[in-house]
């Protein structure tokens with residue numbers, strides 16, 4: 001994968017690889033000497049992981065990248081999933097045009113025509129027992145989506161950019177849109193805080209105001225999707241009152 005487009009963001013590095021286990025694995029090597037943001041991309045992954053230990057199907061032609069960011073505050077780290085989701089939405093819009101429907105699903109999926117086109121997995125990086133950074137793993141189905149029997153029962157059905165829009169987008173071309181989009185939202189987060197990011201995310205949120213079910217390890221919580229709060233938690237209005245949820249899988 002070649003590196004720099006004219007719009008490549010200043011201060012961001014890029015290390016492209018061929019086949020790797022996972023770009024998230026490569027990110028760990030940087031935990032002890034993080035000097036600035038670094039994109040690590042690969043053409044193929046042999047041990048891709050998704051949220052909650054699920055596998056992530058990784059055929060050649062799709063986008064696999066992990067952005068390593070210095071960060072020592074876990075609360076700030078969690079907000080990067082909203083930054084990444086907004087950047088993905090903009091990059092997908094740039095490569096497909098205005099036609100296809102794009103929406104963001106809490107906590108960190110991107111939906112294209114209601115199917116899942118991209119996923120984000122955040123992992124913290126530690127050095128000497130302290131948080132030193134965050135690895136933001138991003139997978140985008142550019143040319144192929146997994147078959148329904150390759151994803152969990154009840155999960156949002158997978159789609160691809162090619163399948164939904166007909167657009168032929170290479171991982172290089174996609175990164176050329178994604179990297180500057182991420183840098184723009186990241187700069188907004190660091191200069192203005194979470195308020196504008198939260199507003200933009202809510203503006204693009206799937207099923208806001210509708211009834212959804214959040215699956216937690218011990219229970220399912222069903223309620224009206226009211227908002228996300230100032231820390232990014234999901235707020236559901238249930239029959240028993242407001243519930244504030246840090247992490248869950250959401251089902252429509």
Ligand SMILES: O=C(O)CCCC[C@@H]1SC[C@@H]2NC(=O)N[C@@H]21
Pocket residue numbers: 021022023024045047048049050051052054056063064065066109118119120121137138139140
């Ligand atoms: O479950 C999800 O929705 C998150 C999927 C994240 C997949 C990406 S692909 C690049 C990076 N490397 C991995 O092993 N996983 C993430």
